[in-house]
Amino acid sequence: MTIYLDAVWTLNLFLDWLLLLCTQAIARLQVPKLRIFAGAVVASLIVPVTVYFPDSFLAHPVGKLLFSMLIIWTAFGFRSVTRFLKMLLLFYFITFAAGGSLFAIHYMLQTQAAFTPASFLTVSTGYGDHVSWLFVAIMFPIALYFTKSRMDKQRFEQFRYDQLYTVQVSINGIAHKTEGFIDSGNHLSDPLTKRPVVICDQLFLRNWFNEEDWQLLAQANDNLDLGLLPEDWPYEFSVVPYQGVNGEGALMLVLKPDSILIEMDQSPIETDRVWIGIQFGNLTADRRYHCLLHPSLVHDASTQAG
Known part of the structure; x- marks a missing residue:
C-alpha cells in the first residue's frame, strides 16, 4: 500500500478549510478569510503527524482535544471562554455531522477509502482510485452544504418556536x-x-x-x-x-x-x-x-x- 503524503495533505487541507468556513457561517462571525485558511493549514498538519508519528501525543484523546483548541484559536481567536468553547463544540458538531453523512454515503457506495481516528484518507495503490478521489471531492462539499442548510433551518424553526x-x-x-x-x-x-x-x-x-x-x-x-x-x-x-x-x-x-x-x-x-x-x-x-x-x-x- 502506498500513501502519497502531498496528495493526502492537500485533500485534508481542502476539507478542513470547508469545515472551518461552515463553522464561521453558522456562527455568523466576521473573521478574515486568511485567518480561516491559516486554521485549515494547522488542522491539516495532523496528516504528516499521523503518518510519521502514529504513537505521538496527538493520537490520544487529550492530544486531539488540545490540537482542536489550537485550530479554533488560530481560525477564530480567543475573546472569552464561553465564545471559545462554543466555537470548539460547533466545530466538532459540524465535523461529526458532515463526516457521518460522508461515511454513510461511502458505506452505501462501497468506495475505496480509509477512515482513521485522526483524519480521512483515500488509500490505495498510487494516488488512489479515481472513484474515491471523485467521491471525496464531490460528496464532501455536498454533505457539508446539507449539514449547514439543516442547521440553519433548525435554527429558524427554533426561533419560530420560541x-x-x-x-x-x-x-x-x-x-x-x-x-x-x-x-x-x-x-x-x-x-x-x-x-x-x-x-x-x-x-x-x-x-x-x-x-x-x-x-x-x-x-x-x-x-x-x-x-x-x-x-x-x-x-x-x-x-x-x-x-x-x-x-x-x-x-x-x-x-x-x-x-x-x-x-x-x-x-x-x-x-x-x-x-x-x-x-x-x-x-x-x-x-x-x-x-x-x-x-x-x-x-x-x-x-x-x-
Whole structure:
C-alpha cells in the first residue's frame, strides 16, 4: 500500500478549510478569510503527524482535544471562554455531522477509502482510485452544504418556536385557543382608534362562522362593502388600511373580538382593545400557528410583568 503524503495533505487541507468556513457561517462571525485558511493549514498538519508519528501525543484523546483548541484559536481567536468553547463544540458538531453523512454515503457506495481516528484518507495503490478521489471531492462539499442548510433551518424553526404563544380569542361569547406567532414586522394598527391588529387565518376564524356566513364575509371582503353583511349579525366589522408587500396601499377587513388572552410565562395579558385582521387563507403551510401577534401586545405584557 502506498500513501502519497502531498496528495493526502492537500485533500485534508481542502476539507478542513470547508469545515472551518461552515463553522464561521453558522456562527455568523466576521473573521478574515486568511485567518480561516491559516486554521485549515494547522488542522491539516495532523496528516504528516499521523503518518510519521502514529504513537505521538496527538493520537490520544487529550492530544486531539488540545490540537482542536489550537485550530479554533488560530481560525477564530480567543475573546472569552464561553465564545471559545462554543466555537470548539460547533466545530466538532459540524465535523461529526458532515463526516457521518460522508461515511454513510461511502458505506452505501462501497468506495475505496480509509477512515482513521485522526483524519480521512483515500488509500490505495498510487494516488488512489479515481472513484474515491471523485467521491471525496464531490460528496464532501455536498454533505457539508446539507449539514449547514439543516442547521440553519433548525435554527429558524427554533426561533419560530420560541416566539409562539397560546392565544385565546373570544368573539360573541365563544372562545377558542390556537398558537400565535410574534411578528416583529407586524405594525398594523387602526389609524383612528390606534388599536393594534392581530391577524388570524381562516382555518381558525371559521370556528365562529358556518359555510354560508363565511362566503358572505369573503364576498364583503372582495368588494370592500360592509353593506353586504347581514344587519342582525352580532359582530362588529371595520376596514384598516395597510401597505402590501408590493408597496401598494390596500384595505383589510377586521373584526372586533370580545377579548384576546395571550398566555405568557411572565404574566398573561388580556385585552379587548384590539382588532382581528381576517386572512382569507392559511398563514403557514405547516399550520403551526394561526395568529400573527402585534409586538406591542407582548411589549405591554413584559412591561406589566416588570
